[in-house]
Amino acid sequence: MVNIPTGSFMQFKGKFCSNNTYFYVKDRKEQKPNKPEKYLISIEQGNFNYISSLYGVEKTDTTEVFKFDYFGEFYLLHYEESLVEISKTEI
Numbered sequence: 001m002v003n004i005p006t007g008s009f010m011q012f013k014g015k016f017c018s019n020n021t022y023f024y025v026k027d028r029k030e031q032k033p034n035k036p037e038k039y040l041i042s043i044e045q046g047n048f049n050y051i052s053s054l055y056g057v058e059k060t061d062t063t064e065v066f067k068f069d070y071f072g073e074f075y076l077l078h079y080e081e082s083l084v085e086i087s088k089t090e091i
Contacts (some may be wrong), residue, residue: 002042002049004086011084020044025054025079040068040077063068 005018008054013026021044030042040051054066054077067089078085 001071002044002051004051004073004075006075006086006088008083008085010082011079012082015086023051025077025084038066048090 003019004022005021005023007018009018009023011025021042023040023042023048026039026041027038028035030053031037036055038054038056039056040064041083042049042051052068052070054068056064057076058065061081064078064079068075068077074089074091076087076089078087
């Protein structure tokens with residue numbers, strides 16, 4: 001199980017790091033009708049972990065906001081050109 005960090009993180013091309021764990025916002029190679037386009041993974045010490053699909057909540061010219069869950073905890077991910085912010089939220 002991965003600790004989902006909360007706070008602000010510098011990101012580059014969908015990759016950001018917290019406590020020696022790298023997180024990636026990825027696009028699905030094949031779009032599936034029941035899955036959103038983006039998902040979140042982590043890699044820690046060479047171990048790959050699928051975190052969650054990212055469900056779009058809001059989109060502006062500079063920011064995309066996604067909701068995701070991990071082991072019963074709900075989070076918001078604010079995705080900007082060079083910054084990612086993650087916060088806990090309610091359903």
